[in-house]
Amino acid sequence: MIETTIKLGRKYRDTVSGFVGVATAVQMHISGPDQVCLTPIGAPSELKPDVWLDESRMEIAPHETVPERGIVDTRIILGAKYVDKVTGFLGTATAIAAYSSRPNRVCLTPDAIDQVDVKPDFWIDEVRAERSGTSVVTL
Numbered sequence: 001m002i003e004t005t006i007k008l009g010r011k012y013r014d015t016v017s018g019f020v021g022v023a024t025a026v027q028m029h030i031s032g033p034d035q036v037c038l039t040p041i042g043a044p045s046e047l048k049p050d051v052w053l054d055e056s057r058m059e060i061a062p063h064e065t066v067p068e069r070g071i072v073d074t075r076i077i078l079g080a081k082y083v084d085k086v087t088g089f090l091g092t093a094t095a096i097a098a099y100s101s102r103p104n105r106v107c108l109t110p111d112a113i114d115q116v117d118v119k120p121d122f123w124i125d126e127v128r129a130e131r132s133g134t135s136v137v138t139l
Contacts, residue, residue: 006023008024009100010061011060013060013062014053015058020041022041023038024099026097027098031094033055034055036054037050038052072096072104074126075126076104076126079136079137079138080093083129084128084129085130091109091122093108094121106126109121
């Protein structure tokens with residue numbers, strides 16, 4: 001499990017832009033800031049696209065109660081190696097995305113040394129990730 005200050009389903013306000021929306025997803029990264037997906041509130045004809053923002057820019061929206069800390073239920077360890085059980089892709093878990101309406105996803109980053117042609121990061125559903133080895137990269 002990973003703790004986050006964001007509680008999915010709660011309203012938050014971006015302190016920089018003033019944008020208000022409901023937290024529908026959160027991503028935790030091994031390097032760099034964690035991010036929150038805010039889905040705008042309003043009539044369908046007025047809706048703007050979802051916005052991904054740094055977690056540090058979030059504050060509880062006005063008239064919203066202060067949430068307890070959110071918990072992302074995951075077995076993934078950031079920095080550990082995983083193999084995709086479907087494709088065989090091997091990489092280090094560098095980010096986890098938790099959603100309010102779909103399964104968690106994990107970002108696998110390949111080792112440039114192990115693979116001649118460097119591949120981009122690869123996002124998969126957490127259920128497809130199988131631990132490979134015991135080493136963990138720490139930053």
